[in-house]
Amino acid sequence: MAYNNRLLRALSSADQEILRPHFKWFELERGTVLVSPDEPIKRVWFLESGLSSIIAMSGNDQGIEVGLSGRDGLVGMPLILDADRTPHRIFMQVAGAGYSIDGDDFRQIMDEQADIRKMLLRYVQAYSTQTTYTALSNAVHTVEERLARWLLMSHDRQDDDEIPLTHDFLALMLGVRRPSVTIALHSLEGLGFIKATRGLIVVRKRELLEEFAGAGYGVPEAEYERLIGPLR
Amino acid sequence: MAYNNRLLRALSSADQEILRPHFKWFELERGTVLVSPDEPIKRVWFLESGLSSIIAMSGNDQGIEVGLSGRDGLVGMPLILDADRTPHRIFMQVAGAGYSIDGDDFRQIMDEQADIRKMLLRYVQAYSTQTTYTALSNAVHTVEERLARWLLMSHDRQDDDEIPLTHDFLALMLGVRRPSVTIALHSLEGLGFIKATRGLIVVRKRELLEEFAGAGYGVPEAEYERLIGPLR
DNA sequence: GACGTTTGGTAAGGTATCGAACCAAACAGA
DNA sequence: TCTGTTTGGTTCGATACCTTACCAAACGTC
Numbered sequence: 001m002a003y004n005n006r007l008l009r010a011l012s013s014a015d016q017e018i019l020r021p022h023f024k025w026f027e028l029e030r031g032t033v034l035v036s037p038d039e040p041i042k043r044v045w046f047l048e049s050g051l052s053s054i055i056a057m058s059g060n061d062q063g064i065e066v067g068l069s070g071r072d073g074l075v076g077m078p079l080i081l082d083a084d085r086t087p088h089r090i091f092m093q094v095a096g097a098g099y100s101i102d103g104d105d106f107r108q109i110m111d112e113q114a115d116i117r118k119m120l121l122r123y124v125q126a127y128s129t130q131t132t133y134t135a136l137s138n139a140v141h142t143v144e145e146r147l148a149r150w151l152l153m154s155h156d157r158q159d160d161d162e163i164p165l166t167h168d169f170l171a172l173m174l175g176v177r178r179p180s181v182t183i184a185l186h187s188l189e190g191l192g193f194i195k196a197t198r199g200l201i202v203v204r205k206r207e208l209l210e211e212f213a214g215a216g217y218g219v220p221e222a223e224y225e226r227l228i229g230p231l232r
Numbered sequence: 233m234a235y236n237n238r239l240l241r242a243l244s245s246a247d248q249e250i251l252r253p254h255f256k257w258f259e260l261e262r263g264t265v266l267v268s269p270d271e272p273i274k275r276v277w278f279l280e281s282g283l284s285s286i287i288a289m290s291g292n293d294q295g296i297e298v299g300l301s302g303r304d305g306l307v308g309m310p311l312i313l314d315a316d317r318t319p320h321r322i323f324m325q326v327a328g329a330g331y332s333i334d335g336d337d338f339r340q341i342m343d344e345q346a347d348i349r350k351m352l353l354r355y356v357q358a359y360s361t362q363t364t365y366t367a368l369s370n371a372v373h374t375v376e377e378r379l380a381r382w383l384l385m386s387h388d389r390q391d392d393d394e395i396p397l398t399h400d401f402l403a404l405m406l407g408v409r410r411p412s413v414t415i416a417l418h419s420l421e422g423l424g425f426i427k428a429t430r431g432l433i434v435v436r437k438r439e440l441l442e443e444f445a446g447a448g449y450g451v452p453e454a455e456y457e458r459l460i461g462p463l464r
Numbered sequence: 465g466a467c468g469t470t471t472g473g474t475a476a477g478g479t480a481t482c483g484a485a486c487c488a489a490a491c492a493g494a
Numbered sequence: 495t496c497t498g499t500t501t502g503g504t505t506c507g508a509t510a511c512c513t514t515a516c517c518a519a520a521c522g523t524c
Contacts, residue, residue: 056368059447064371066364081357082350083459087451088364114343118314124356125313131363132298132320136288138370139296139407142480166501175371177482182503198490198501215291219319227315374510398471409512414473430471430520 004048004159005071005098007123010229015116018109023099028092034075035090044076044106050096051157053173055089063089064175067131068150070096070157072224072231073123079106080120093173094154094164122227130220137216143176144184148213150174151194151203156221156231161203188212236280236391237303237330239355242461247348250341255331260324266307267322276308276338282328283389285405287321295321296407299363300382302328302389304456304463305355311338312352325405326386326396354459362452369448375408376416380445382406383426383435388453388463393435420444 003009008016028034028050035041037057045052047070054067066088069075078086084103110117130153137146150173154163167185171178185201188194193209195202203209210217224231235241240248260266260282267273269289277284279302286299298320301307310318316335342349362385369378382405386395399417403410417428425441427434435441442449456463 054364056364057451058368058372064368066367078357081353081360083354083357086357087361087455111346121313122315124360125310125315125318128313128356128360128363129319131360131367132286132288135298135363135367135370136290136296136407138367140290167503168501175368178502179504180481186503196502219289223319399473400471410472411474412511418473428472 051094149216279330283326381448
């Protein structure tokens with residue numbers, strides 16, 4: 001049975017068999033917190049569906065999204081990097097399911113299985129590129145462009161064209177006001193790139209959306225495909 | 233002879249001895265390009281002094297700084313992560329010197345020396361946190377706050393209180409106009425935190441600068457000290 | 465000491481986004 | 495069918511920052 005998770009798929013079948021006995025199936029609702037700031041991480045999750053958000057906290061329990069992870073990767077990256085915690089919060093943004101493995105078992109595999117380790121390290125490199133382009137985008141792009149980028153990244157990690165999110169939520173992700181999201185969504189909808197209904201955004205013209213996002217989108221995705229394999 | 237590089241210092245003396253025979257001393261002028269986008273990385277540099285900037289490119293050879301590295305870390309992180317290149321540009325922002333090691337030798341040590349590998353992986357985690365807070369800062373903080381943060385990060389990695397940079401350069405780093413930097417510097421100088429002369433910024437009241445920078449500064453630095461050791 | 469070059473200072477008008485607030489539509493439960 | 499709650503739409507004035515441009519001071523060089 002093939003995995004939907006692209007990172008697991010990229011492993012040799014021998015390496016997949018090393019991990020398989022450790023895996024437990026899980027299903028997670030939207031909003032479930034996978035990793036809390038500065039608390040030990042006990043498990044590592046490989047999502048088969050759904051989306052998780054990595055949030056950097058800013059003072060008064062406000063935060064902003066600095067990373068996105070779904071079937072392309074894993075949740076619990078610090079355990080690859082010989083750390084046991086992170087100052088970030090990670091939670092399910094779109095409900096999903098997948099396989100998880102105990103943290104200590106995972107650490108042992110990282111120590112002993114060089115091939116698996118290297119594949120996951122390449123994912124760290126790809127993910128890290130994603131974060132740097134978020135930093136770039138936050139500094140120099142308009143809300144519209146950042147929204148376009150975000151929708152594309154989200155779309156890359158979903159099996160269909162529907163992204164079930166409210167304006168309020170998107171505002172939190174992008175670190176802007178809710179009305180700014182409303183206006184930006186109208187703009188993208190006016191251009192025919194997407195269709196937005198209550199709590200749901202449907203991607204209609206992916207190619208045009210990519211063009212619109214410009215320099216914000218593409219580089220991290222190319223890096224992923226170079227290092228791991230096909231993303232979509 | 234003790235290293236000034238904090239990452240090398242954090243290694244056991246046995247591990248330091250493993251690296252030492254591979255090291256070549258180097259000195260680099262301001263502006264020297266260490267890593268070019270999408271070109272194979274041939275060496276890894278451990279700075280003893282000076283500062284390097286990691287730049288994410290945005291279309292028409294414009295870029296913005298997404299990371300800073302000096303005596304706290306190394307240049308050539310992709311080689312830790314089983315990658316041989318990166319889409320970023322890395323260059324010397326403040327002239328400096330240090331030790332470098334051949335890329336293939338470095339890769340071999342990564343494979344064979346688990347203790348060294350783990351230390352460097354923890355640096356990846358710390359550096360990664362720095363980048364996420366750059367993303368946060370770019371999204372929600374004012375130019376003044378971002379400038380304060382940048383000066384602090386730069387100061388952390390220098391032996392004295394002098395940061396030799398022009399407004400023009402800082403504007404490039406922060407992704408803002410040059411006049412915005414001038415105004416922000418005046419503001420910080422008016423508050424007595426710094427003293428700016430032609431091409432040089434002197435940090436005067438570090439504690440107040442930290443207070444001013446607020447949520448933008450502190451988390452990545454704490455993460456570094458937790459994972460590696462003292463930064464300053 | 466005269467020159468060009470680099471660096472810093474400043475201004476006028478424009479735009480993106482913010483903060484706060486209010487209202488309307490859609491939906492869920494009784 | 496009524497009611498409360500969630501979500502989306504819109505407005506007002508404020509503000510941080512931009513674009514463009516020009517000028518002044520400091521410095522290096524001949």
